[in-house]
Amino acid sequence: MGFQTPAVEPSSSSTLTLTLLDDFIKKSNGYAVIDGGLATELERHGANLNDPLWSAKCLIHSPQLITRVHLDYLEAGASIIITASYQATIQGFKAKGLSSQESETLLKKSVEIALEARDIFYGSHTEGSCDDFGNESTNQQRPVLVAASVGSYGAYLADGSEYSGDYGDAVTLSTLKDFHRRRVQVLAESGADLIAFETIPNKLEAQAYSEILEEENINVPAWFSFNSKDGVNVVSGDSLLDCASVADKCKKVLAVGINCTPPRFIHGLIQLIKKVTSKPILVYPNSGETYDPDRKEWVQSAGVSDEDFVSHVNKWHEVGASLFGGCCRTTPNTIRAINKILSKGSGAPFQQKVSY
Numbered sequence: 001m002g003f004q005t006p007a008v009e010p011s012s013s014s015t016l017t018l019t020l021l022d023d024f025i026k027k028s029n030g031y032a033v034i035d036g037g038l039a040t041e042l043e044r045h046g047a048n049l050n051d052p053l054w055s056a057k058c059l060i061h062s063p064q065l066i067t068r069v070h071l072d073y074l075e076a077g078a079s080i081i082i083t084a085s086y087q088a089t090i091q092g093f094k095a096k097g098l099s100s101q102e103s104e105t106l107l108k109k110s111v112e113i114a115l116e117a118r119d120i121f122y123g124s125h126t127e128g129s130c131d132d133f134g135n136e137s138t139n140q141q142r143p144v145l146v147a148a149s150v151g152s153y154g155a156y157l158a159d160g161s162e163y164s165g166d167y168g169d170a171v172t173l174s175t176l177k178d179f180h181r182r183r184v185q186v187l188a189e190s191g192a193d194l195i196a197f198e199t200i201p202n203k204l205e206a207q208a209y210s211e212i213l214e215e216e217n218i219n220v221p222a223w224f225s226f227n228s229k230d231g232v233n234v235v236s237g238d239s240l241l242d243c244a245s246v247a248d249k250c251k252k253v254l255a256v257g258i259n260c261t262p263p264r265f266i267h268g269l270i271q272l273i274k275k276v277t278s279k280p281i282l283v284y285p286n287s288g289e290t291y292d293p294d295r296k297e298w299v300q301s302a303g304v305s306d307e308d309f310v311s312h313v314n315k316w317h318e319v320g321a322s323l324f325g326g327c328c329r330t331t332p333n334t335i336r337a338i339n340k341i342l343s344k345g346s347g348a349p350f351q352q353k354v355s356y
């Protein structure tokens with residue numbers, strides 16, 4: 001079965017498609033659905049990610065499980081899937097004894113796995129394809145984008161600092177740029193449609209990403225996504241307005257938002273981001289549980305209940321967000337529910353599934 005070009009052309013390696021996400025959103029009834037938690041879903045399928053590489057461990061030991069989870073999210077209605085490179089770093093792989101070359105190959109592999117999942121999905125949902133009885137299917141193909149994940153320096157440290165944003169005074173802008181540079185270059189040349197800078201815990205790291213994108217002439221567009229634990233600032237205490245402004249000023253950044261943050265904060269955070277940018281806003285909260293870095297497990301937040309956030313998604317859409325998904329501890333069911341509730345709220349989305 002032939003590979004189908006998505007209805008929205010992804011960026012090529014020579015030209016940066018500055019309207020990629022705008023076009024994508026416009027063509028999808030004003031919103032797009034991102035996938036849900038990847039690492040926690042791999043764990044739910046039995047992967048042991050208690051390791052400094054976290055989900056990137058599966059790039060080495062169980063790539064087929066990553067494909068499975070990407071496919072589950074595509075089947076659930078996601079139109080943007082995020083690669084397993086969140087905690088895949090050259091420095092992290094080298095600490096395991098791999099060479100630079102092997103490390104870069106694994107980074108590329110994270111994107112190849114997602115591209116392959118997209119191909120499989122397209123292959124089984126191809127416009128004009130025939131079913132087992134020779135009948136032509138006439139269903140419209142849903143465009144899918146592959147976003148290459150870049151997790152923070154704190155994620156690499158695997159000491160919980162991605163949720164404190166506190167790297168200490170010894171870590172400067174140039175430390176962070178040196179840490180991320182090569183990885184971003186490799187991911188930019190991997191065939192991904194965009195780079196998802198996720199769970200950015202402070203302004204310094206947003207600045208580092210922005211300078212890498214400009215100075216290295218990265219030709220794949222990006223999104224910047226911050227995390228918050230108070231509903232006002234990013235986790236370091238830096239102002240979200242300042243952080244989102246860094247993203248707004250960088251012309252290679254096509255969307256700005258929030259991920260891995262309790263659902264109860266999302267509404268207010270969207271309103272803050274809207275004050276400083278007119279770029280599309282993305283939100284993919286976690287399940288509302290909190291990660292305890294000492295116990296290395298997710299625990300229910302004391303005293304505050306985070307009821308199923310899916311019921312709030314239309315409100316988040318109304319207040320200004322246009323890309324919606326889930327982060328840690330959300331599942332394909334969350335994404336299925338998001339897709340369903342948005343399609344009721346604002347017209348029919350692309351068909352989730354064709355009949356055979």
Ligand code: MET
Nearest residue numbers: 037038039082086199260
């Ligand atoms: C700690 S946030 C992790 C984000 C990453 N995309 C994942 O779902 O695994």
Ligand SMILES: [Zn+2]
Nearest residue numbers: 260286327328
């Ligand atoms: Zn998360």
